[in-house]
Amino acid sequence: MQYKGIEYQVVQTANPTGWKWTVQLDATRTKSGTSYSMKFAALEAQRKIDKELALQLPFPKISESMGNHDSKIVDADSVD
Numbered sequence: 001m002q003y004k005g006i007e008y009q010v011v012q013t014a015n016p017t018g019w020k021w022t023v024q025l026d027a028t029r030t031k032s033g034t035s036y037s038m039k040f041a042a043l044e045a046q047r048k049i050d051k052e053l054a055l056q057l058p059f060p061k062i063s064e065s066m067g068n069h070d071s072k073i074v075d076a077d078s079v080d
Contacts, residue, residue, distance in 0.1 A: 001042070004053060008045040010038055021045035025052055 001008055008023040013034070019041035022032040031048050035041035 003046045003049050006049045006052075008042075008049065010041045010045065012038070021048075023048050023052075 001010070006023065006025065008021060010019055010021050012018075013020050016034075019035050019038050020032060021035065021041040021044055022030055023045050024030055031052075033041075033044055033048075035044055
């Protein structure tokens with residue numbers, strides 16, 4: 001299966017009974033876990049993908065987050 005362009009698998013396990021999810025993050029990294037139902041295993045895999053994608057988001061530079069303008073900084077005494 002795929003979620004947001006990242007492969008994951010959900011397979012049923014026999015001992016212990018349940019479902020195992022595995023996310024292939026890249027060529028060398030995988031994450032996995034178990035759940036009691038197929039639905040929750042898929043949701044947990046998708047949650048792990050969302051978390052990994054959030055960690056990869058670039059943080060904006062100060063000039064991008066505060067705007068790019070030529071404001072003057074003034075002190076309280078110079079304001080009418």
